[in-house]
Amino acid sequence: MSRVVHPIEQESFRRLRARLDTSGLPPLTRAVVERVIHSAADLEYADDLVMTEEDLVTAHAALHAGAPVVVDVEMVAAGITRRETVCRLRDAVAGDGRTRSAHAVRLAYEQVGPGALWVIGCAPTALEELLTLDASPALVIGLPVGFVGAAESKAALRESGLPAVSNVSEKGGSAVAAAALNALLYHPTSAEENQ
Template sequence: MTRTVHPIEQESYAILRARADLSALAPLSRAVVERVVHASADLDYVDDLVLDEPALDAAHAALRAGAPVVADVEMVAAGITRREVVCRVRDPRAADLARGAGLTRSAAAVRLALDEVGPGAVWVVGCAPTALVELLALDARPALVVGLPVGFVGAAESKAALRASGLPAVSNASEKGGSAVAAAALNALLYAEVP
């Protein structure tokens, strides 16, 4: 399905492209960087994002084949516009599991979601470093992990652990991130019309 692009978005991309030449990037990497910069108005992401084109190609194919998408929090889920998203953070079972296991609700929600979707899902973490840490501790076998949680406590460390894990991933090196950035990265893959 071809996406209609609003004139404001077209103008925003023209400004972005005038300020940063991303033409040397591979197609999906460029799409992710541009969408993240567009969503955040932060050109620092040009150098901060850590991307792997073969992983993005595989994730793009998985999404086209119907791979489930899981988000750590509802703000991330709300920002993903072309796919139903599994998010169990408000599930009462997540609160019960969190209390019983000494986890955050986001980490408990990762466990619940994994039980539901199994391997091959695309995971989008934009808020909770604890959700990313929990995902890395489980045998999720994801198609891709968009790991872009934000914050001064554990965010950069959780993203470093993601990169060290060898899982197919989108991440960044700094403490920056957030729900809008993570959703933008996933939307870039959903919108991409790369064969």
């Protein structure tokens, strides 16, 4: 089923493209960059985001084949449309030097196992915990926000070699993390393009 795009969204993307030429980017990279910029009205993300088209192609296929989507907080889940998500934050407790967000990641991993898409937009400690697990993710969208640990956790994600979407600065958040996942959800599969 194709997605109906509201005229306001169409106009927003038209204006975005009038201010920033994304036409030279590979298709999925362009989709992620544009949707993240659109969600934050922040053109600086064009130079701040880090990803590879190869990782996005693999993640896109896994997502459309039904791989689980795990989020760190309900705000990320609320922004992801057209897909159920797993969020275990309500079940988590802080303790043993671990934050609730870190414990929630561990609980989610116990539930979904390897191969999921992980969308972290709030807690750097959630991303740090994920990096300690043998999660074999299809993709990690690591865009936590904040002045304490956010940039460092994203740097650790990039250094891990896991397939990822991240950014260099402290900025990020639930809306941009959800937007990055939605870009992959909304991008047509080859079967949809041939219809």
